[in-house]
Amino acid sequence: MIQIRRASISDAPSIALLGRITFTETFSEYFRDQKDLFDYYERTFDVSKIRASLQQENNQYWIALWNELPVGYAKLKINSPIESIETDNASQLQKIYVMKEFLDQKIGKQLMDELMNSFMESHRSHLWLSVLKSNTRAIRFYERTGFKKAGEYPFQIGKESFEFYVLSFEKEKDTM
Template identity: 45%
Template sequence: MQKVVIRLANVADAAHISYVGKITFSETFGHLFRAEDDLRHYLKTTFSVSKITASLHKSSNVFWVAFVDENPIGYAKLKLDSPTEFVDATSICQLQKIYVLKAFLSLKIGYELQSRLLTKAKELSYEYIWLSVLNSNERAIQFYQKNKFEIIGNHDFTIGQEHFDFFAMGKCLNEITS
C-alpha cells in the first residue's frame, strides 16, 4: 500500500515543488503550446527553484506538499490578501495552485490539498476565496464546481505567443463547515 503524506511546505521543499510544477504544467498544458521554446521558457522561469524559494519565504503564501512513498507528487498554494476585481469583499484569499501528477490523480490528493487549504483560509478568518482555471480545463472546472466554487468572471493571460482564456471561480468561506 502506498504511504501518502501531506504537510505544510518549507524552503527545503522548493526543489520538490519545482519538480511537480514543471511536470504537472507540462502534462496539463504542454499540448497547447505551438512553440516549445515558449513552454520551456515559462517552465524555467515560473517553476525555478529560486523563484519557488522566494515564494516560500513570503508571509503571504502558504504551501502544502504531498508525497507518496516519500516521492513528491503534488502541492497546493494559498495566497493570502489577494483581492480580485470580481468580488466585493474585504478579506479575500486566492487558491493559486493545486497541482498533482497525473499518475496520482486517482488517490484524491487534490481534494485533500484543497481541504487543507480551505481550512487554513477559514482559520485565518478570510471571507472569500477565488481561483483561476483555464476555461477549457473541464476536469478542473468540474472539480471546483463539485466543491461549491462558482464562475464569477473571465480574464486572459499570455505566455509567449499563446493567449489563454480563464474563468475566475470563487466561493464564500463562511459556507464551509469544518
C-alpha cells in the same frame, strides 16, 4: 501511503520540479513553440523563486507525498484581492497541482481539504482561483467544493492566448 504536510524551504526543488511536470502534463499540448513553454518554466518554476515564495508570510504551501515521493502541491496566497470579486478580503488558491498518474488517488482532494481548512480558519471572506475554461475536470472538482463562476479573463504566455474562468468561494457569514 499518502502524506500531506506544510511545505518548507527545503521542498523548493521538489515544488519547482512538480510545477514543471504537472504544467507540462496539463498544458503542453496548447503550445506551438516549446521555447515559450520553457521560458514560462524559467520564470514561474525557478527553484530560487519558489524558495523566496515559501519564505513570504503571505504564502502557504502544502506538499503531497506518496511513499515519500513528492507527487503534488498546493499554494494559498493569503491576501489576494481581485476585481471580479467585490471585496478586499480575499485569498487566492494560486496552485493545486498533482502528477497525472496520481489524480485517481484523491490527492488533489486532500490538498484542497488542507488548504480549505486553513482558509476557513482565516479572517478572509472569499477564496478565488483561475482555471482554464477547457479544463472541465478541474472545473467540476472546484464546483464540488463550492466554487462558483465569478468572471473570466485572458492570459498570455508567449505567443499563446488562454481563456480562464475566475471561480470564487464565499464563507457563510456566521463562519467569519
